[in-house]
Amino acid sequence: MSENILRIANCSGFYGDRLSAAREMVEGGPIDILTGDYLAELTMMILFKDRMKNPSAGFAKTFLRQMEEVLGACMERGIKIVVNAGGLNPAGLAEEMEKLKQRLGIKATVAHIEGDDLLPRLPELQEQGIELRHLDKDIPLSSLQQQVVTANAYLGAWGIVEALNRGADVVICPRVTDAALTLGPAAWKFGWGREDWDQLAAGVVAGHIIECGAQCTGGNYSFFKDVPNIDKIGFPIAEMHADGSFVVTKHPGTGGLVSVGTVTAQLLYEIQGLRYLNPDVTTRFDSIRLTQEGPHRVLVSGVKGEPAPSTTKVCINYLGGYKNKMTFVLSGLDIDEKARLAESTLWKLLGGHERFADADVRLVRSDRPDPYSNDDTFAYLHVTVKDPDANKVGRAFSNKAVEMALANYPGFFITSPPGEATPFGVYWPALVPSELVAHTVVLGGERVAIAPTRASALKVDVPAVKIAAAPTGNTERAPLGLLCGARSGDKGGNANVGLWVSNPSAYAWLAHYLTADRFQELIPESMPLKVERFELPNLLSLNFVVYGLLGDGVAASTRSDPQAKSFGEFVRAKMVDIPKTLLGA
Numbered sequence: 001m002s003e004n005i006l007r008i009a010n011c012s013g014f015y016g017d018r019l020s021a022a023r024e025m026v027e028g029g030p031i032d033i034l035t036g037d038y039l040a041e042l043t044m045m046i047l048f049k050d051r052m053k054n055p056s057a058g059f060a061k062t063f064l065r066q067m068e069e070v071l072g073a074c075m076e077r078g079i080k081i082v083v084n085a086g087g088l089n090p091a092g093l094a095e096e097m098e099k100l101k102q103r104l105g106i107k108a109t110v111a112h113i114e115g116d117d118l119l120p121r122l123p124e125l126q127e128q129g130i131e132l133r134h135l136d137k138d139i140p141l142s143s144l145q146q147q148v149v150t151a152n153a154y155l156g157a158w159g160i161v162e163a164l165n166r167g168a169d170v171v172i173c174p175r176v177t178d179a180a181l182t183l184g185p186a187a188w189k190f191g192w193g194r195e196d197w198d199q200l201a202a203g204v205v206a207g208h209i210i211e212c213g214a215q216c217t218g219g220n221y222s223f224f225k226d227v228p229n230i231d232k233i234g235f236p237i238a239e240m241h242a243d244g245s246f247v248v249t250k251h252p253g254t255g256g257l258v259s260v261g262t263v264t265a266q267l268l269y270e271i272q273g274l275r276y277l278n279p280d281v282t283t284r285f286d287s288i289r290l291t292q293e294g295p296h297r298v299l300v301s302g303v304k305g306e307p308a309p310s311t312t313k314v315c316i317n318y319l320g321g322y323k324n325k326m327t328f329v330l331s332g333l334d335i336d337e338k339a340r341l342a343e344s345t346l347w348k349l350l351g352g353h354e355r356f357a358d359a360d361v362r363l364v365r366s367d368r369p370d371p372y373s374n375d376d377t378f379a380y381l382h383v384t385v386k387d388p389d390a391n392k393v394g395r396a397f398s399n400k401a402v403e404m405a406l407a408n409y410p411g412f413f414i415t416s417p418p419g420e421a422t423p424f425g426v427y428w429p430a431l432v433p434s435e436l437v438a439h440t441v442v443l444g445g446e447r448v449a450i451a452p453t454r455a456s457a458l459k460v461d462v463p464a465v466k467i468a469a470a471p472t473g474n475t476e477r478a479p480l481g482l483l484c485g486a487r488s489g490d491k492g493g494n495a496n497v498g499l500w501v502s503n504p505s506a507y508a509w510l511a512h513y514l515t516a517d518r519f520q521e522l523i524p525e526s527m528p529l530k531v532e533r534f535e536l537p538n539l540l541s542l543n544f545v546v547y548g549l550l551g552d553g554v555a556a557s558t559r560s561d562p563q564a565k566s567f568g569e570f571v572r573a574k575m576v577d578i579p580k581t582l583l584g585a
Helices: 021-027 041-053 061-077 090-104 119-127 158-165 180-190 197-210 260-267 335-350 395-403 504-513 516-522 567-572
Strands: 006-010 033-036 080-083 110-114 148-153 170-172 236-240 246-250 275-277 282-284 289-294 297-301 304-306 311-331 358-365 378-387 422-433 440-443 446-449 475-479 485-491 494-500 531-536 541-546 575-579
Touching (some): 006 180, 006 197, 021 061, 033 061, 033 180, 041 422, 061 080, 061 090, 080 180, 090 170, 110 158, 148 422, 158 170, 158 180, 158 440, 180 197, 197 236, 197 246, 197 260, 260 289, 260 485, 260 494, 311 335, 335 378, 335 395, 504 575, 516 531
Parallel strands (some): 080 170, 110 170
Antiparallel strands (some): 006 236, 110 440, 148 311, 311 378, 440 446, 475 575, 485 494
């Protein structure tokens, strides 16, 4: 481990990511820290269902398979391992790690972190006047009638720092912030203090960039045709320095691309405003500066931080009931009329859509005039029903759709046989005072309490970025994506889409042209919703947040893309009037 550089590698961006990534990162070149992010809002519900089947489960089982391949090499080379694979049961995963190292004959000190689980404390917290109000709907948790099944606070990085200070080789975390997996090792290595706001903010930025694995090395990139060997894309490394600056890179010989564009895309992923709140620090995203230092090397510098907020976010999930979906395929002529016939017939057979707690109908048109193939004629009518009663939305619903097969519109067929209802969870984001979260490190039978970060009112000034006047002149009707890239994602029921361009002139036009109002004109489904726009001229970027687009979150959403992964590419496909000078015309 170098005195001046800490190489932090990522080997997982989600639960289900490439299993071989851990081995690739350990064997592909020098690293000091191996991190892995396994948790998302949806993952907590998946792990809850695992625990219902087996109380000793509740963690990311794939992590153990990865450790079988690399634990020995990591201990030989002094590589520390920091992951949030503990999920809902970090103690259980730590116990499994102890068994694994003994079976492999490897010496390693394993620590785990606790305190995020607030489920048993919800009554106590509410009695203390902590309302746990829904961040988007502004209603208290006490108004909820359904059963809460998970409630996990986002812990910060100081438990990781403490575990590493006490000699841990493997730190298993529960629901910590994604960025904490990088910030913790960096703060440990360089001795950053709790009020070193700029360095801490830089650690958060580094963590945010590498947390999603290959998404910052060319994965899911708008300009994917520029990415070499994308089928063998490498995972990222952040080379951290003591002053907080760092370089994003990847192992030599791996596929993918590390550029200002790929890093910008990831910075815009699942963010909201200019201030990125974290239990350890508030990061000013309008201060970040990116420089292409060399091939596959992007320098990140200038990051400014402010004190952490006094509260931390809590991810609450409750059982929303049961849902079922049937999809009717419509083909050829008269699509709208066929859709109306199918829908009206189905509701008559079922006794009306009012008998369900919620019913959602979406007609997706993918048919073409003068079709080349049979598939070119298809449109899809998706009918989704939800209800607390599983029987009502089970076969009682899906069987009725099948009964229509020989007695409805011409060309009738559906995409699946009748099926049973499935339970779904609903996401409830809330805040809790940080001092009420019992952040604890468990190591060698000892339990060490971690104090919360103290909040203060300190604010920093970030120098304004001067933007030239927007170009004028003749325009050409073209897809917005010819000029800008996009990255989109979900935050509970909200969706964000970040748009970036490659030069200041294009940004000047984009910032002038694409107001929040014009965004809503381009995206009609956002018209009834609240849309906020945030300017990031330092990144030549705009970020839009569309509140409520995803309903009650990914597990409950009835959208075809409930995580808004494709939303950015949809926005790029919209036709707008772009100055010809920007298109090279």
